Amino acid sequence: MTDKEDLKKEKKGKGKSKVVCGYPISIFFIVVNEFCERFSYYGMRAVLVLYFKYFLQWDDDLATSIYHTFVALCYLTPILGAIVADSWLGKFKTIIYLSVVYAIGQVALAVSAIHDITDSDRDGTPNNMTFHVVLSMVGLFLIALGTGGIKPCVSAFGGDQFADHQERQRRTFFSVFYLCINGGSLLSTIITPILRGQTCGIHTQQKCYALAFGVPAALMVVSLVVFIMGSGMYYKAKPEGNIMMSVCKCIGFAIKNRYRHRSKAHPKREHWMDWAEGEI
Template sequence: MLEERERKEPVMNPFQKNESKETLFSPVSTEEVPPRPPSPPKKSSPKICGSSYPLSIAFIVVNEFCERFSYYGMKAVLTLYFLYFLHWNEDTSTSVYHAFSSLCYFTPILGAIIADSWLGKFKTIIYLSLVYVLGHVLKSLGAIPILGGNVVHTILSLVGLSLIALGTGGIKPCVAAFGGDQFEEEHAEERTRYFSVFYLSINAGSLISTFITPMLRGDVQCFGDDCYALAFGVPGLLMVIALGKYSSKGKKQSLMPSIG
């Protein structure tokens, strides 16, 4: 009898989960999920004369030409400015000149950090170009003889050189990469040609400025002496024009979305 009762009564598993009928027969919703709206087509950037080159790179190349013209044009007469305007000796002039050059090659590290971690390439170029222009303005004011004495000229010159070093070095690691970002992936050949034109503009700006800027200093007389204010002011003016074109076209055409 005991064996027959054990056969009839099933053995309960204490670890078996109790499944309710509600779980087995849960109602299914008959509502249809609304379809997602189609994503808008990707807007392509304007091209140069119907080619595959984005229009924005023309302003990047012009901006780089003017920036290199400003930098090398200012450096072409910088030592003469120290010797014959500020009346420094050769040792001091040489030391400040090389300290300025060294600072210009150190600040790209700072510009890269700002672009990658904070502002992105486009805003870094714009803001540090403003710093660059301010440095040129102070440098030009420091070359006006009637504006203060030798101490004022020295302070304005050193502050201006520091701002120029921060501006030119800060935008250096951003401009070339930002221009490359303007091309789509299928335009790799055009991107390669762009970099060739980009570096051509760098060399052209530096070469032309080393001829023109000394002529502005020596051939033009202002305040009864060599016109250092004009030699520093014209490169600064070119930088202002380039910055205005660059920023206005960048806002209108968005210069592609990859600015980080």
């Protein structure tokens, strides 16, 4: 039996969930998970620069630099997430583990926005700003790792839930999936600034960044819980290796052989990548 036949047999026999209106129930957990996660990310990001400027008291240049560094990290870490999912953990475990990291980061950021923690003289200003800066930076790093790491996995994992003959249902799923992404981002960018505009505090009333970050943190926890609830219904494809890693290994093998066999005893190759022939 070929590997392709084994894969088809495995997909038919494992992770098969009940079907409602032609769609596997498992995708509903994935769609809700994505909506909550996008609400969490864009909601937090909507007030992040304001938090830098008015809570951490950074100037415009520093606030802008850190903000864009964070956004850049969020779009670089998907490469790491894809490699981990394809080569070692698989999509399901990668989503679970990195969502936990993501949720911890959101909670850390929310806690860093509670000014009463270090406001020992009760004047409304944190006395140990270093604590808030360090905790918020740790939180943002974990968020970047989490949101970027799961980005290439969730949509692909949703597509895995459909059998080969369910092309129409798969197309509809992706339409709804991206609708949830945009819906979550739209609602969060409206709601989170309103939450930030509230006042809160034990000793003094300040703009409530803790609430503005706390609600997205809660939504991220909900996202994780919902995703785990569907665990028994998912089809979980095994990792088959990452194409980027294979390409890098192939290039490295070609370069190594090219310089190892430079003597005339070895015939020249038409292209330097031909030295990777033994690896392929």
